[in-house]
Amino acid sequence: MSVEDKERPWERDSEVLYASDRQEPCHLHSRSPAEQELNSHYLLSSHPKPYKESWIQEVPSIYMNTLRVLPRLSASRTLLKSPVKAIGARRTFFTIIQQGQEGWRLSFGRNPTQLKPGIALNIPVYHEIRTVDLRESSISIPDLHGYTIDNVPVTLSGSLFFRITDGYKACFQVSDLYDNIRNAGTSSMRAVLGTFSYDQVIGDRNELNKQLNNVIGGSIKNWGVEGTRFEVQQFKPANREVERQLELQMEAERNRRKQLLDTQAQINVAEGHKQRVILESEGLLQAKANEAEANYTTVVRNAEARQQQSILEAAAFAKQVGEVAQSIAADKGNITAEDRQRALEALVELRRLEQLKAIASGKGNSTYFFGDLASMGGSPAAYNIDFAQNRKHGLETLESGGKVDRFTAV
Structure with missing residues (x-):
């Protein structure tokens, strides 16, 4: 030294x-x-x-x-x-612009020249260099008193995150960037808060953050600053009395909602009972309709079956009549109308005998029905009890294989 x-x-x-x-x-x-x-x-x-x-x-x-x-x-x-920094006069002729920053060099206070990160010439007295931080920064806005749209006094605080996009405007179009951003944020917070109710802020704070970011970002855009986001840190009533009134209001709202839910539940139960009765009646109606349709179908099918049975029986009977008539006219060679009539009477008589046999086979049966008087000989004996007993005896004899005369058997 x-x-x-x-x-x-x-x-x-x-x-x-x-x-x-x-x-x-x-x-x-x-x-x-x-x-x-x-x-x-x-x-x-x-x-x-x-x-x-x-x-x-x-x-x-x-x-x-x-x-x-x-x-x-x-x-x-x-x-x-401040993010805008003025570098004072130095004895060195060089200045380093850091990464993430931007420099503006003035020559005797005018003619700004943009400087990129790196080494820049800085002549004392002649040059003045201002640096701008282009990284994202934040400003905290302390407790701010305001009113919601429903006249509730509240206290609000938050942080505004921003980024400088135009270093020239940030350096030369605003004097104190930080204070101006904070003032713009304070006035915008009061204005935006006045458009929300207390319940809206409590229920959806993200919407308040979005509105604040849009409003504040629009007001600071002319300074070359972009608002990236806004975060509400604290939101509460202004004093204890307001908080107590809000608690009473919320309790009343909860009771109202409970009553509304109970009433709605009763309505739902009644509606369910109504729907159940309607569905049951519709089910019964459909069951009756199905039953009637089934009965109708059964009757129609039975009638068709009986009709078909009658047709088949008539065809079989006609065939039997033809065969019997042919056997009667075997000696003649030709079947006449008389032969057919005799064959028909013989078959009818045979059927009648079968019916009488079925009647006689009944247990404890004491009532009998007979044909016309001609078939019984046309005598008054047809109405006699003894005659009826004889006929019954004749039928029993026929069943056992014996022989009786015509009037006794028939």
Whole structure:
């Protein structure tokens, strides 16, 4: 270290301050108060010149170094607050633009030139460089008092997430980007909150987030900023009295819904009973209709069967008449009408005998029905009980294989 550096430690410290290209304000506060007091004592005591003379001679140098440090201190504090950063004058001629940032270089305060990430020329006094952070950032909006559309006082807080899309507008069309975004968000939150009811916010907070993002994003779009999303962090009544009234209202609403559900349940039960009765009656009606249809079909089928049976029996009887008539006229050769008549009478008599046989076979049967008087000989004996007994005896004899005369058997 040279003698000049030992004699002027404040200039050596300022050299260390400006030697780094990093934009970190921690270098301004790297010296402790004890070190500053020690350096001040060294300044006043170790200088080879007389105290008064050395102090007067060193004042211009101290003043110039102070002027160089103060702008850097102001710029460094600005870096911590805003995404738009102004880089102060440096003794180096180069500045590094970090990845995810964008730089704008002014020449004597005008003619802005865009700078990409990397090394950029920065001539002191002539150039001024402002950097813009293009990454997504957020602003927290603290508790905000407002009213819903149903006049409920509430407290709302949230965070707005945004991204700078146009660095030129963010640098040169708005003075303090962060404060303006926060002010726009505050006024928009009150306006949007006034369009929602308390129950709507409680039931669907995502819709409130979407509306806030659209409204705030539209108001900050002219500054080259895009609102990515808004997240409501806290939403509650403004005071305890309002909260108690809301609890009573919600309890009344729950009771109303319970009564409505009970009434609807009773209506559903009655409707179910009605539908059950209707379905049962329709089922009975359909069963009766099916039964009647079945009976009708049965009667028709039985009639058709009897008709077919009669046709078949008539055909068989006619065939028997023909065969009997042919046997009667076997000697003659030709069948006459008289032969057919005799054959018919013989077959009828045979059927009658079969019916009488069936009647006589009945147990405890004492009533008998007979044909006309001609078939019984035309005598009054047809009405005599003895005659009937004889006929019964004749039938029994025929069954046992005996022989009787015509009047006794028939």
